[in-house]
Amino acid sequence: GCAVRQLIDNSLDASAHSIEIRARNNGYESVEIIDDGTGIESDNFDFLCKPHSTSKLSGLNDFGHLSTLGFRGEALNALCALASITVITRHRSDHLGTKLRFDHSGNIIESVSAARSVGATVIVENLFETLPVRRKEFERTSKKEFSKVLATVQSFALSRPDIKFVCNNTVAGKRQQLICTPGNATIRDVSHCSTALGPILFVLFIEVYSVFSQLLKALYIRINGFVSSCEHGFGRSAADRQFVYVNQRPVDYAKICRVVNDVYQQYNRSQYPTLVLNIEVPPGMVDVNVTPDKRMVFFEREKELLALIRSSMLATFHPLLGAYTSVEDSRSKGDEAHFTMTLDAFAFKPISRENSSSAEIAQSSSSYIVKPESSKKPPIVATCTKDSATKKKSDFNQMSVIGQFNKGFIITRLRNHLFLIDQHASDEKFNFERFQKKARVETQRLIQPQLLDIGAVQASVLKDNLNILEANGFGFEFKDGDGCTVPLLVSTPVLHSWQFDKSDIEEILTVVSEFPGVMYRPAKLRRIFASRACRKSVMIGTTLTTAQMQTIVRQLSTLDQPWNCPHGRPTLRHLVDLQNMNTT
Numbered sequence: 001g002c003a004v005r006q007l008i009d010n011s012l013d014a015s016a017h018s019i020e021i022r023a024r025n026n027g028y029e030s031v032e033i034i035d036d037g038t039g040i041e042s043d044n045f046d047f048l049c050k051p052h053s054t055s056k057l058s059g060l061n062d063f064g065h066l067s068t069l070g071f072r073g074e075a076l077n078a079l080c081a082l083a084s085i086t087v088i089t090r091h092r093s094d095h096l097g098t099k100l101r102f103d104h105s106g107n108i109i110e111s112v113s114a115a116r117s118v119g120a121t122v123i124v125e126n127l128f129e130t131l132p133v134r135r136k137e138f139e140r141t142s143k144k145e146f147s148k149v150l151a152t153v154q155s156f157a158l159s160r161p162d163i164k165f166v167c168n169n170t171v172a173g174k175r176q177q178l179i180c181t182p183g184n185a186t187i188r189d190v191s192h193c194s195t196a197l198g199p200i201l202f203v204l205f206i207e208v209y210s211v212f213s214q215l216l217k218a219l220y221i222r223i224n225g226f227v228s229s230c231e232h233g234f235g236r237s238a239a240d241r242q243f244v245y246v247n248q249r250p251v252d253y254a255k256i257c258r259v260v261n262d263v264y265q266q267y268n269r270s271q272y273p274t275l276v277l278n279i280e281v282p283p284g285m286v287d288v289n290v291t292p293d294k295r296m297v298f299f300e301r302e303k304e305l306l307a308l309i310r311s312s313m314l315a316t317f318h319p320l321l322g323a324y325t326s327v328e329d330s331r332s333k334g335d336e337a338h339f340t341m342t343l344d345a346f347a348f349k350p351i352s353r354e355n356s357s358s359a360e361i362a363q364s365s366s367s368y369i370v371k372p373e374s375s376k377k378p379p380i381v382a383t384c385t386k387d388s389a390t391k392k393k394s395d396f397n398q399m400s401v402i403g404q405f406n407k408g409f410i411i412t413r414l415r416n417h418l419f420l421i422d423q424h425a426s427d428e429k430f431n432f433e434r435f436q437k438k439a440r441v442e443t444q445r446l447i448q449p450q451l452l453d454i455g456a457v458q459a460s461v462l463k464d465n466l467n468i469l470e471a472n473g474f475g476f477e478f479k480d481g482d483g484c485t486v487p488l489l490v491s492t493p494v495l496h497s498w499q500f501d502k503s504d505i506e507e508i509l510t511v512v513s514e515f516p517g518v519m520y521r522p523a524k525l526r527r528i529f530a531s532r533a534c535r536k537s538v539m540i541g542t543t544l545t546t547a548q549m550q551t552i553v554r555q556l557s558t559l560d561q562p563w564n565c566p567h568g569r570p571t572l573r574h575l576v577d578l579q580n581m582n583t584t
Contacts, residue, residue, distance in 0.1 A: 001148030002293055004031060005250075006075035007122050008156055011035035013069055014120065018164040018183060021153060025171055026146035027127065028139055036119040039091035042098065049076045049085065049106035069249055069294075076122075080106045083127045089120040104130060143464045144516050150178060150457040155250045157181045158243050158276050167456070178456040221285075221305060223312060225277040230264055230317050235271025237503055238510045242275040246286055252295045259306055263313040279305070391572070396557035401549045408540040410549045411575070418575040423552055424540050425565035430555045431533035432566045436521055439529065441473030441493045449477060449488040452502065458509045459487055465512045468519060474505060495528055530566035 004021060011019045014037025022032040040048065047053040051074065079085055080102050090097030097116030103109050128135040138145065150167060157165045157179065164183030169176050228234045239261060244253045256277070264273045287298040299305050391414075399412040399419065410421040454462070462469065466476065473493025479486050493500045504522040511520045521529065538544065538552065556562040556571065564570055 001145060001152050003075075003079055003124060003127065004033065004149050005152045005156075005293070006079075007033040007124075008152070009069035010075065010122075011037055011120070012156075012160065012163070014038045016119065016163065018166075019156075020166040021149070021168070023146060023149065023167075023169045026142040026169060027149060028142040030123060030125040031127070031149075032121060032123045034119070034121045036117065039094070039097075039118050039120055040087070040089040041091050042094065045098070045100060045108065045111070048087065048100070049080045049102045051077045051106070053077075074292075077106050079124055080104055082130055084125040084129065086123040086125070087120065088114050088116055088123075090116045090118050092118045141516075143460070144513075147457055147460055147464075147513060150460060152250075153179050154455070154457060155243055159245045159248045159250060159278065178460065221301075221308065222280040223277065223309065224280075225275070227260070227264075227277075227313070227316065228274040230267035230273070232268055232271065235264070235268050235273055237271065237507045239272040240510050242273070243277070244275070245278040246288070246297055247280055247283065248278065249288065249294070249297075251288075251297050253297065255302075255306060256309060259310050260313055263310060263317065267317050277309075393557050393559070393562055396553055396562070399553055401546055401553060404544055404549060407543055410544070410553060412553060416579040417577055420573045420575050421553060421556075422565075422569065422571050422573075423538050423542070423544065423549070425569045426552050426556055426562070426571045427537035428530075428533045428565045429559060429562060429571060430552075431536050432529055433559050433561075435529040435533060436526075437519060440471060441495065441525070443473045443475055443491040444494045445475070445491045446489065449490045452476075452487045452489050452505070454487070454502075454506065454509070458506070458513070461509050461513045461516075462487055462505075465509075465516060468512055468517075469505065469508060471519065472504075472508060472521060472525060473500070493525070495525075498524055498528060500524060526566070533566060 004027075008019060008021075011033060014035060016035035016037035018036045020032075020034040022034070024030045076085065081104055085102045087100045087102070088097060089100075097114045099110070099112050099114040100108055101110040126135075128138050146169065153165055153167045157163075161181070162184055163181075165179060165181045166177065167179035169178060228236075239257060242257050242260070244251055244256050246253075257275070260275055260277070261272055264271075281299070285300040288294050290296045290298060395414055399414045402411040402413055402418075404423075405411050405420070408423060410423050410426075412419045412421060452459075452462075462476065463478070469476065473491070473495075474489065475491030477488045477490050479488055489502075489505075500522075504524060507522045508520055512518060538548075544552075562571060
């Protein structure tokens with residue numbers, strides 16, 4: 001993903017109007033970036049892959065007004081050190097193109113004439129071939145890494161709707177087109193391109209202008225973009241579709257996303273907005289030379305910027321406060337709300353006391369996502385005493401059962417310590433985790449398959465983790481069309497009166513995209529499994545034999561998280577340290 005991002009940066013800096021990314025075997029074999037930019041001048045061939053060589057800067061003063069995405073001269077040199085690099089280019093002043101091959105030091109080892117239109121093609125083959133261990137790891141994770149490539153292209157496509165982006169992947173000789181944007185379009189056109197992002201319901205369009213004449217004299221900040229409606233059902237279960245750009249450069253800016261989420265959840269507490277926000281500032285007001293990937297930036301006037309964004313969001317959503325029933329009546333999905341304001345108009349107005357409950361930011365208990373544990377997790381420990389003594393899961397195998405207390409608790413001993421174990425909570429957690437890992441959910445086939453417009457990134461994740469979704473009761477078929485594969489939902493889970501829909505699928509995909517192969521259950525299924533585990537488990541008031549008590553205690557050592565039941569009650573309490581007990 002990082003390699004593709006840097007090469008796309010170069011293509012955009014070369015004024016390309018069309019950029020195509022071709023991957024073979026998810027990028028494990030090769031990745032090609034093809035553009036129709038200005039091409040590379042022959043005078044720059046020898047320095048093309050040398051470290052710190054760039055034609056985008058002429059002096060140190062240029063750092064004060066950077067207008068290009070790349071400027072360090074490091075990308076191609078770094079790729080040469082890790083892979084085999086071939087460049088085919090033709091400058092607009094030349095009549096014939098040139099094919100260049102480089103060694104791992106960035107030196108030209110072959111230069112021949114080649115037929116090509118104006119532009120450049122960079123071919124990266126056998127990435128990490130100089131690092132055998134990393135190459136083997138890349139083979140295992142290539143699908144996940146290619147998902148990052150799709151996310152990168154998707155992000156660029158939203159920031160530059162005037163550029164045509166195409167992304168293909170060839171696996172086992174079959175070529176699949178995953179992203180194709182029209183070019184010469186608007187953000188709205190790109191956002192509705194199903195192969196790029198999936199359908200985004202941008203009910204409100206924010207276009208805010210603000211001139212900081214009093215603070216920054218002639219300098220100004222301009223904000224424009226899209227945000228999804230705060231009406232329930234238009235948001236998402238996770239903040240996974242929030243794109244922030246600074247001067248059309250994709251950046252990671254958690255503070256901005258946090259401000260937007262805070263305002264959004266004043267009106268919709270259980271969901272997160274879809275956001276595409278472009279911030280335009282004079283180059284001298286922002287520092288992009290912070291991290292190697294240039295995803296982190298520093299603003300000279302960060303506080304003013306955050307206040308402006310908060311006020312802009314409040315101005316957008318405030319008219320909808322208490323008027324959700326009239327949203328669809330007053331606005332069609334294609335309507336736009338347009339705002340043009342100066343800094344004075346963004347003075348924050350506190351919400352009145354009678355509406356204070358709506359302004360509180362709260363997180364619905366039904367919207368949480370439990371982060372699955374990776375295979376490289378550290379040993380799980382739990383604090384058991386006020387002296388911060390810790391216990392590991394393996395300690396449950398060393399505990400000896402003393403007896404049962406009040407037909408609800410098991411008294412155990414571990415060396416000089418006595419522990420009280422909740423028999424119901426412990427057995428409940430064992431049954432819950434067993435359901436989580438092994439339960440197969442009954443499914444019901446739909447009369448008519450439903451087309452899932454979830455975008456290229458999530459469609460790729462769905463195919464790679466199909467067994468996890470099937471274990472959760474969802475069934476899919478895939479239809480080829482327009483050069484891409486489209487998933488169809490053909491069956492859904494059947495569990496009493498519970499209804500499952502697209503939001504549950506997106507919840508699963510959000511987690512497995514970060515933790516591929518992890519058996520994840522959506523929040524609805526977790527609640528159902530917790531209820532079933534509760535009814536199936538040993539109850540308070542049940543008399544247990546020593547063998548039954550030992551089984552319950554030993555089972556705790558096999559669990560991923562044995563310290564609490566599914567409803568949060570602790571399974572273990574420390575009673576006393578026999579060695580330090582006061583006998584007087």
